[in-house]
Amino acid sequence: QVQLVESGGGVVQPGRSLRLSCAGSGFTFSSYAMHWVRQAPGKGLEWVAVISYDGGHKYYADSVKGRISISRDNSNNTLFLQMNSLRAEDTAVYYCARERRELLPHDAFDVWGQGTMVTVSS
Amino acid sequence: DIQMTQSPSSLSASVGDRVTISCRASESIAAYLNWYQKKPGKAPKLLIYAASSLQSGVPSRFSGSGSGTDFTLTISSLQPEDFATYYCQQSYSTLRTFGQGTKLEIK
Numbered sequence: 001q002v003q004l005v006e007s008g009g010g011v012v013q014p015g016r017s018l019r020l021s022c023a024g025s026g027f028t029f030s031s032y033a034m035h036w037v038r039q040a041p042g043k044g045l046e047w048v049a050v051i052s053y054d055g056g057h058k059y060y061a062d063s064v065k066g067r068i069s070i071s072r073d074n075s076n077n078t079l080f081l082q083m084n085s086l087r088a089e090d091t092a093v094y095y096c097a098r099e100r101r102e103l104l105p106h107d108a109f110d111v112w113g114q115g116t117m118v119t120v121s122s
Numbered sequence: 123d124i125q126m127t128q129s130p131s132s133l134s135a136s137v138g139d140r141v142t143i144s145c146r147a148s149e150s151i152a153a154y155l156n157w158y159q160k161k162p163g164k165a166p167k168l169l170i171y172a173a174s175s176l177q178s179g180v181p182s183r184f185s186g187s188g189s190g191t192d193f194t195l196t197i198s199s200l201q202p203e204d205f206a207t208y209y210c211q212q213s214y215s216t217l218r219t220f221g222q223g224t225k226l227e228i229k
Contacts, residue, residue, distance in 0.1 A: 044223040045166065045220045046220065047211075047218040047219060047220060050216065059216045059217060062123065095165060105216070106154055106213045107171065108156035108168050108172075108211070108213060109158075109168060109211075110168050110177065112167075113165060114165055
């Protein structure tokens with residue numbers, strides 16, 4: 001079945017780095033734009049970043065620009081989120097999500113991972 | 123960035139009630155508006171895409187309408203499993219944004 005599985009979360013000190021992974025299966029991973037979305041404890045959903053199906057285009061929310069980098073390895077059906085200079089306010093559950101239609105932008109997110117928790121604390 | 127504002131922020135209702143949640147965009151987004159349901163400890167679930175299209179597998183008691191800047195999500199007859207938080211999201215801009223959420227609670 002179509003599935004996304006995140007990994008890589010954990011507890012990290014402020015200023016340190018962490019890389020999240022999201023493994024896709026059950027669909028042609030290389031045909032879909034992919035996103036990261038996060039939810040801080042007690043807060044709403046916040047869109048973080050997007051990468052085009054081929055990795056050629058990447059965009060970020062202002063809150064993470066310059067500190068976070070999205071990438072993908074289509075040969076291994078894996079999406080990544082490299083997070084540097086982490087702050088307490090980056091503490092959240094991080095979800096990867098697939099854009100609904102192949103090769104077409106501006107669509108909803110129809111498949112989501114289960115989420116991975118990142119806690120930034122000394 | 124396009125700002126999305128939902129109302130109300132919370133809502134109490136009973137099983138069988140008809141419920142409407144509103145979402146307003148800070149500029150026109152045509153019909154690039156999606157609705158999600160979020161329950162604690164679970165991933166968000168897509169309910170409605172392109173303002174009014176029902177995602178496969180979603181019960182027909184959910185419906186969406188609107189275009190431009192004003193949108194609504196309607197649940198025609200609340201079921202126990204519908205008590206959750208609902209988010210709108212615009213997909214007009216590459217920089218996607220969500221509304222702040224509407225928490226639907228049992229009265």
